[in-house]
Amino acid sequence: MLLFSEYSNDEKLHYLKEQAPHAEIHVNDETSEKHGANGRAANSMAGKLLAYVEVQDVDDIKGTLKAARKFHLPVIPQSGDTSTVIGADGIDDGIILSTAKLNHIKKISPDDGIAIVEPGVVNGDLDREARKQGLFYAPDPGSKPISTIGGNVGTNAGGMSTAKYGATKDSVLGLKVVLADGRELSLGGRTYKQAFGYDLTQLFVGSEGTLGIVTEITVKLFPIPVGQPVTGVAFFKNMAALAKAVRDLRMSGIAPVMLEALDSKTVAALDEYENTHYASNDASMLIFKLDAGGQESLDIAQKILSDDVATNVQLTTNPEKAAELMKLRQDMLPAVFAHGNHIMEDMAVPLSKLAEMMDYILQVADELDVDIYTAGHAGDGNVHPSLLWPKDQPEPPVKVLEATRRLLSKTLELGGTISGEHAVGMLKNQWTNAELGFDVDEIQHAIKHLFDPMGILNPKRKIN
Numbered sequence: 001m002l003l004f005s006e007y008s009n010d011e012k013l014h015y016l017k018e019q020a021p022h023a024e025i026h027v028n029d030e031t032s033e034k035h036g037a038n039g040r041a042a043n044s045m046a047g048k049l050l051a052y053v054e055v056q057d058v059d060d061i062k063g064t065l066k067a068a069r070k071f072h073l074p075v076i077p078q079s080g081d082t083s084t085v086i087g088a089d090g091i092d093d094g095i096i097l098s099t100a101k102l103n104h105i106k107k108i109s110p111d112d113g114i115a116i117v118e119p120g121v122v123n124g125d126l127d128r129e130a131r132k133q134g135l136f137y138a139p140d141p142g143s144k145p146i147s148t149i150g151g152n153v154g155t156n157a158g159g160m161s162t163a164k165y166g167a168t169k170d171s172v173l174g175l176k177v178v179l180a181d182g183r184e185l186s187l188g189g190r191t192y193k194q195a196f197g198y199d200l201t202q203l204f205v206g207s208e209g210t211l212g213i214v215t216e217i218t219v220k221l222f223p224i225p226v227g228q229p230v231t232g233v234a235f236f237k238n239m240a241a242l243a244k245a246v247r248d249l250r251m252s253g254i255a256p257v258m259l260e261a262l263d264s265k266t267v268a269a270l271d272e273y274e275n276t277h278y279a280s281n282d283a284s285m286l287i288f289k290l291d292a293g294g295q296e297s298l299d300i301a302q303k304i305l306s307d308d309v310a311t312n313v314q315l316t317t318n319p320e321k322a323a324e325l326m327k328l329r330q331d332m333l334p335a336v337f338a339h340g341n342h343i344m345e346d347m348a349v350p351l352s353k354l355a356e357m358m359d360y361i362l363q364v365a366d367e368l369d370v371d372i373y374t375a376g377h378a379g380d381g382n383v384h385p386s387l388l389w390p391k392d393q394p395e396p397p398v399k400v401l402e403a404t405r406r407l408l409s410k411t412l413e414l415g416g417t418i419s420g421e422h423a424v425g426m427l428k429n430q431w432t433n434a435e436l437g438f439d440v441d442e443i444q445h446a447i448k449h450l451f452d453p454m455g456i457l458n459p460k461r462k463i464n
Contacts, residue, residue: 114221164256164379341390
């Protein structure tokens with residue numbers, strides 16, 4: 001099809017550079033290609049990015065958006081580039097607006113119990129700096145060492161401590177955001193309570209860059225708990241039995257900070273990857289942690305595990321041994337993915353339905369003869385089944401796609417969500433109506449149009 005463009009790419013780039021004079025602008029080079037597809041969406045980009053723009057300040061953001069409006073260009077916000085759902089990958093002739101260089105911790109205030117950061121600050125870096133002042137940043141996604149606070153806000157990232165401290169949204173108090181039209185909003189603030197006006201702060205948390213560009217985040221910090229943390233592992237005959245123990249631990253009042261589940265297949269993969277010997281238990285593994293409560297809490301946990309027929313219970317207060325156990329959970333994905341190509345799912349069900357979901361995953365694996373490894377954040381009902389197929393087959397077999405569809409449908413049937421913490425991106429944006437319903441689906445699109453009437457911010461992500 002012959003197209004007659006009013007502006008050439010050179011003219012667009014010239015204008016972009018005028019409007020964002022401090023930005024580093026990459027065009028069709030190694031940097032642009034690296035961040036354009038992130039190794040996952042290469043097949044979805046028929047052409048190339050117009051530019052990869054590393055902004056240096058808020059004025060660069062406003063200038064980039066001005067150019068995008070003038071030429072009707074899609075803008076994809078990105079910082080750490082660790083999205084797993086094609087939520088920040090390039091779009092043909094689009095601009096990736098990277099906030100990775102906006103990476104300053106502006107303030108840590110122990111008196112207020114807050115930190116103010118730019119979006120490019122890495123989650124783990126903020127936590128490390130806060131701990132120097134007797135505080136910590138609670139949200140801890142598996143990507144904690146590499147993902148940024150801005151990206152965590154965009155996806156409402158969860159993690160291993162969600163059972164006690166909540167997801168990213170539960171730690172966000174305020175935001176500064178640049179809208180598609182260039183206006184900068186200041187939302188929320190530095191107080192733990194705020195009831196004035198509509199809660200636009202939380203509207204932007206989890207919006208995946210479709211409503212505006214986050215430029216500053218105010219987050220809640222917690223005091224480091226008193227006492228020696230206890231980390232442990234226990235084994236159960238299957239994931240349903242493990243889910244019962246998780247329920248009992250959660251309801252006991254000892255408030256575990258972490259309750260992580262790995263099925264026997266995943267444990268075996270970890271043994272192979274780590275050269276450990278946990279699979280000899282031929283059982284599902286629970287990795288748990290208590291960060292407060294002392295001996296009384298520990299005694300309660302031990303009794304519950306005994307009553308629920310846990311085997312090979314191991315407990316430690318040794319930081320090095322605890323780090324080894326944590327590494328098992330952190331290395332779960334590479335250990336599993338070494339066995340083939342994969343789809344890793346991210347659904348969450350009501351806590352009372354966790355055992356039923358675990359059983360259903362086994363049922364689907366058996367009925368469709370699909371290789372499924374299951375792990376997840378059992379303390380908050382978030383399950384991550386990984387569906388694998390041979391490495392010599394680049395595309396997922398039909399039976400894998402059918403298994404995925406069944407798992408998503410079952411999750412909704414149980415009153416759950418098909419995106420617990422990884423966001424929607426382009427992988428699940430066609431399920432908006434199925435999960436939210438027609439009326440809410442329409443309202444979602446109306447909100448998008450209100451904040452981004454030209455539809456230039458991360459189009460086709462989050463909602464289709």
